[in-house]
Amino acid sequence: MKNVIVGQSGGPTAVINSSLYGVVTAARACPDIDRVYGMRNGVEGFLKDHLVDLTSVSEEELEKLRITPGAYLGSCRYKLPQDETDPVYPRIFEQLESHDVAAFLYVGGNDSMDTVSKLSAYGEKIGSPIRFIGIPKTIDNDLVLTDHTPGFASAAKFVASTVREINRDASVYDRKTVTIIEIMGRNAGWLTATSALARRQKLDNPVLIYLPEVCFDSERFLSHVEEALTRRNNVTVCVSEGIHDEKGFLCERTGEMQVDNFGHKLMNGCGKYLENLVRNRLGIKARSVELNVTQRCSSAYLSATDWKEAAMAGSYGVKAAMAGESCCMVAFEREPEADYAIHCHTVPVSLVCNKEKTFPLEWITPEENDVTDDFARYALPLIQGEVSIPRKDGLPDFACLDDVTQRNN
C-alpha cells in the first residue's frame, strides 16, 4: 500500500479545486492507494513538511471544495533550481520516501509543469519508482499539446458574460462613449478573444478586440475607434493586459505619466492608458474597466463543461500514475465529430513546460482588431452548462482549509 500526494501551484482558477476533487476521489476509490496527502502551498510548503491528510475529508467538505474558487491547499510560485546537484532534490525525494509516496500529482500551468519535469528527470536519474504527473490548469489556455486547459472556460464564461453586462451598462446614455475593458493575458490572447462571445449579433459590442500576439499601434487604434464611433454611440474595446508596441508593454507606459507623492511610478493597466489616450486625443468620454482577479476567482459563471473536465483531468492523472505512467501531463484531445467531446491522454511534460501556446494568428482578422468565427466555434462548446453554487445567508458557501488551520494555530 502506497500513498499519493497532490499539490496546487501558480495562479488560482475557479476550477482548480475541481481537479483536486478528481484526484482525491479517484485516489480514495483506488484499492492500491492508502493515503492521499495534500501539500500546503505546493512544493514550497512540502519542503517545510506542511502536509494535510485528505484521505478522510468528509463528502460534504469535498462537495464544497469542488465549487470553491482559489487553491484549497494554497499555492506557491516556487521554481526548482536548474542545477540537479542542488541539495533540494535529495531532500524532496527523502521526504517523498518518508511519506511512502508512490505518485506525485501537481495541478498547475507552465511553471508548475517545469517542477513536474525537473522532479521526473531527477527521479529517473536516481532510479526512483515515484511517478510524477502534471494536471493542467490555467485561465490563460497557453499550455501546448492540449486542446485547452481546465480553468480557461470558466474564466471565458465570466469574461463573455461580464463584457455583455458592461455593454448594457455602457450603452444607457445617448452620448458618445468609449469603454475599454482590460482582460488578463500577458503573452496569450485566448481569454481576451472570448470577449467576442459577448456579442449577440454581428456588429455588436465589443466592436474592437486587441490581442498581444500582434503589435499594437496606437494611431491605428485611434482610427479604428473613430471609425466605430461613426457607426454607433457606445464603443466597447477589449484588450489583453499584455498588448505592446515596438517600444514594449503599453501598461508600462502609464508609469511615465503618473507619479505619486513618493515619486514612485503608479503602475496602471493598459486599459487606463488607452482610456486617457481616447479622452485626450479624441475628446470622447472614456472609461476603463480592469476585470482584475475576479475573472479567475469568480464562481458566478462556472462552466459545467470546464468544471467536469477539471475533475476528469485530476482523476485521469491518478489512474495514469497507477498504470505506471510518469514524466507526463494529462491533456485533452477533441473528438473529431461535429458534437463536442474530448478524451484524456498523457503527453511528455518536458515538451509542455516553459512553452506558451499563443493565440493562432490565422484566427485574428486582417485588421488585427478582432477574432474570426473559427475561434467562436472552438470556444463556444467549452463554456456550456451551469453549476449551481450552494448559498448560505444569501452568499456562496465555500470550503476554506486556511480558516481551519488558522483556528488551530
Place this chain on the structure above:
Amino acid sequence: MKNVIVGQSGGPTAVINSSLYGVVTAARACPDIDRVYGMRNGVEGFLKDHLVDLTSVSEEELEKLRITPGAYLGSCRYKLPQDETDPVYPRIFEQLESHDVAAFLYVGGNDSMDTVSKLSAYGEKIGSPIRFIGIPKTIDNDLVLTDHTPGFASAAKFVASTVREINRDASVYDRKTVTIIEIMGRNAGWLTATSALARRQKLDNPVLIYLPEVCFDSERFLSHVEEALTRRNNVTVCVSEGIHDEKGFLCERTGEMQVDNFGHKLMNGCGKYLENLVRNRLGIKARSVELNVTQRCSSAYLSATDWKEAAMAGSYGVKAAMAGESCCMVAFEREPEADYAIHCHTVPVSLVCNKEKTFPLEWITPEENDVTDDFARYALPLIQGEVSIPRKDGLPDFACLDDVTQRNN
C-alpha cells in the same frame, strides 16, 4: 382612457428593469389605462419625442427585460432648470398632453427625484391634472425616507460575494499581502459596508473597512494594516471610492479627475492610491481591485428580495398615481416584526430629492475601520434569494431595446 409614461434616469442598476416590469404590468392590468409609453433616455429623450410604446410588448420580452441589467429604455443625466419660467417646462407639459398622459413615472435616484419634484411643482402651479411619481433606484442606498432602495441589495450581494471570492484568491500564497478593494459610494458608505457580510466568521477578511462618512487618516490606516498583518498573512481592506481626509478625496491625489453634467466629480483610484501607499511605506506586496461598473450591472448575484421589491415599487407607483397621488416617491417601510417584511407607501418627493442618507455613524466602530453587527442585521435580509438568469449558448440572454432601434435605423 388615459396613458401612462415611464422613464429611467441616472446610473443603471441590476434591477432597474424589474421596476420597469412592475410599471408596465401594473399599467397593462389597469382598465383605466390605455397605453404605456417609455421615454428613451429619460426626460432628455422625451424632449426629442423619443418614445416607445410598451403596451403590447410580448410577455417573453417582458420576462427577459425583467432580468436584464442596465436601463432597458436608456437613461440620462439631465437636470431641469431651477427657473420655472424656462420654456422647457411648458414644452414638456405640452408634449405630455399631446400624448394624453395621466401619469408620469420616473425610476431613479436623488437627481431623478429632483426632476419629479420640479415637474410636480410646475404642474401644480399651472393646475395640470398629470400625476408625477418617483420610483426609487440606486445602488448607493442614499435616498432618505425609505428603509432602503431597489438596486442596493443586488449590488450588495455582488460586493459581498465577490469580496469573499477575492479573499479566496488573495490568500493562496504563504506570504504577506495586502489587497485593497475599492467599492462604489462617493458620499455614502452603504455599499462598502456590505463587504462585512463576506466574512464567514469573526476576524475573517475583510479585516478593515473604511467609509466616506468619517475622515480618513492615512497614518492611522497604515498602523491598522500593520497591526492586522501581525495576526494574519493576507489582509483585505475594503474602501469606498469617496474616502477623504481633511485635504479632500484620496482619489484626487492620483491626479485623475473629471466632472459630470451635475458638477459631480467623477473619481477613480483611491484603491490604487492606497495600494501604492502600502507598498511604499510598509514594503508589503499590495494589490488593488476596483469593482467598477460590474457591481451595478452584474446579473450574477441578483437578490431575489431586491428584484421582487423593485417590481413592487414600480407597480405600487402606478396604483398610487391611479389613486390620485402625485408629487411623491414610492418608499419602503420595514414591518416591526422579527421576520423581514416591508410594505410600500409614498413620501413627498420634495423631501427626498437632492438629499443624501449617509451611513449611520453609530454603525461605524469606534476605531472607524469597521461596521457593527447592527448593520449586518439591517442588510442580511435584503440579499436573500437567488434569481435564475436564462442562458443562451452558455451566456445570459438579455433583452436589448437599443439593438432593435439600431437595426431599424
